[in-house]
Amino acid sequence: MRPLALLLLTALLAGCREEPAEAPPPVEMTQDALSYYCQMNIADHGGPKGQIHLDGLPQPLFFAQVRDLVAFLKSPERDAPVIAVYVSDMGAAPSWSEPGADNWIDAHQAHFVTGAGVAGGMGAPEIVPFASRADAEAFAIRYGGEILPLDAIPDEAAIGPVDLDAVLEEPS
Numbered sequence: 001m002r003p004l005a006l007l008l009l010t011a012l013l014a015g016c017r018e019e020p021a022e023a024p025p026p027v028e029m030t031q032d033a034l035s036y037y038c039q040m041n042i043a044d045h046g047g048p049k050g051q052i053h054l055d056g057l058p059q060p061l062f063f064a065q066v067r068d069l070v071a072f073l074k075s076p077e078r079d080a081p082v083i084a085v086y087v088s089d090m091g092a093a094p095s096w097s098e099p100g101a102d103n104w105i106d107a108h109q110a111h112f113v114t115g116a117g118v119a120g121g122m123g124a125p126e127i128v129p130f131a132s133r134a135d136a137e138a139f140a141i142r143y144g145g146e147i148l149p150l151d152a153i154p155d156e157a158a159i160g161p162v163d164l165d166a167v168l169e170e171p172s
Helices: 002-016 066-074 133-143
Strands: 050-054 061-063 082-088 104-106 111-114 128-130 146-148
Touching (some): 061 066, 066 082, 111 133
Antiparallel strands (some): 050 061
């Protein structure tokens, strides 16, 4: 009788395991979207944006700069597991000042240009995402920088002090 009870208990426990949450689709950026860190309206600032979906939260956390999104991902202090990360595809953006409301791409599939010396929406050096490697290469040729996947972006590109007096270019 004990082996049967053990088998039933094992089956019940296996059935109670929580499955990871399914990744939700990106949310369109609206005039109501506020940046997680500064609580400013992200639509009022140029440059690429980001959104992170956390397990158990109904709405994503928005970021006025991709640099801030990467800093959040590198931080161990999160309230819930990350289930989806989206960034603006700057190759599909109408312009730097209008990064687009719905041209989101999966950040894990994006090509990021780091070290380009361009200013993001909050004035700090930006990490610029593209869906197309060719678009990322064209941007890097024009503005400098290195093309990396999300998991290879170095800490110093997103975390640490920023010299806001440094001359950074706003791409045209």
